[in-house]
Amino acid sequence: MSPSPVSVRALSRHAVRAELARVAFNEFCATGFNQVTFADLAGATGVSRSTFLRYFTNKEDVVLFLFDPIGDTIVEALASDSRSDDDWHALRRALNPVVDFLMRDTSEVLAFLDLIYETPALSARFREKQFDWRPNIVRELQQTSAAPDAPIVTSVRVAAAMECFAAALAVWRESEGREDLSTLIDTSFNALDPTIAAQTG
Amino acid sequence: MSPSPVSVRALSRHAVRAELARVAFNEFCATGFNQVTFADLAGATGVSRSTFLRYFTNKEDVVLFLFDPIGDTIVEALASDSRSDDDWHALRRALNPVVDFLMRDTSEVLAFLDLIYETPALSARFREKQFDWRPNIVRELQQTSAAPDAPIVTSVRVAAAMECFAAALAVWRESEGREDLSTLIDTSFNALDPTIAAQTG
DNA sequence: TCAAACCTGACACTGAGTATCAGTATAGCG
């Protein structure tokens, strides 16, 4: 038998990671992110500090690694898009699977966002993570397009789209999940479209 | 005599800060940002580690504090704007004084940007700094406008404008200052204006 | 001249993140 594409070790590693993160998240919520040390987490999870640190590159990643799939989700959505219209509408559509992903368990996501938004260090890393998604998205858009625009043009559109998503997510959290995330994203995207959002001045 | 608005101590502090930063910048360029420790900087500047740390909140700030005035510059530009048209054009105009500020000494600014862009920790903090400018800009826009839009709408526009600036600055640096920064900013802003940038699809 | 405010260097401390190493468990192969 050839080595299985998903090795047993990788599965185990994934499971351990999830369990460590689960326990750690409770600690963070109870005591505050900055107050909890790796030594505390080691004690709470029953694993050594060394081992804990081997599963996460830094403390913020213990919370934020859950959002890692989003970047790839966007890229894949763009790849499987018919691309009959412009970048902006394609980017808007590419966020739909992300919304689906977040809506799988809204109360869990809201709990995570609460912790993130009230912890500056986590907010900062969260923005970094979103920033890191951009290059792949830009590349995908440029490859898919029949007549790609200048790199700076595509980059700016992607950056703006990600900021629209971020702004919508922030408002959605403030509403404690009561407002509709898709509608908020639409509002954000329309805010940059002068043909739709005519201003009074 | 009433206490002078700019005290002698504040002046001194400002001068010391500038000198410390100047020496530190040379060290960073010569040895690499991450390789230089606060102990090294203390040695190079002839001041104690404690004192050095009292002048800067963190290592990144030693380099980035030079860009602090930009946020206020944008707000002031908006405040003194006639606001005869929409947010987007007002934001574009508000960047003109920033361009002037950066063009006072292009070679120095380019040297700083080189160090920043090749040091991930500095890039991240630089983005954080730009992010911190946003709330004040949003507030100014909302206060100035006769009929302000919803907060999320203004926030998204400000975020997009700042990303346009960042993208233009990055390209300007890549061109080693040969391209025109104002033109690059125009290109960025137009990339988000579908009435101007008609796409081929 | 005096007191309050401030600056400085020295020192001690916490905690994140890195690196190494010996011992152990496991996967895959003959």
Add this chain to the structure above:
DNA sequence: CGCTATACTGATACTCAGTGTCAGGTTTGA
């Protein structure tokens, strides 16, 4: 089944950023 590669683990030691405190000295403003 046994062998060997490889990966996981905990212990330990280390570097360095950043915080806090304290005593001694300097400046400021009255």
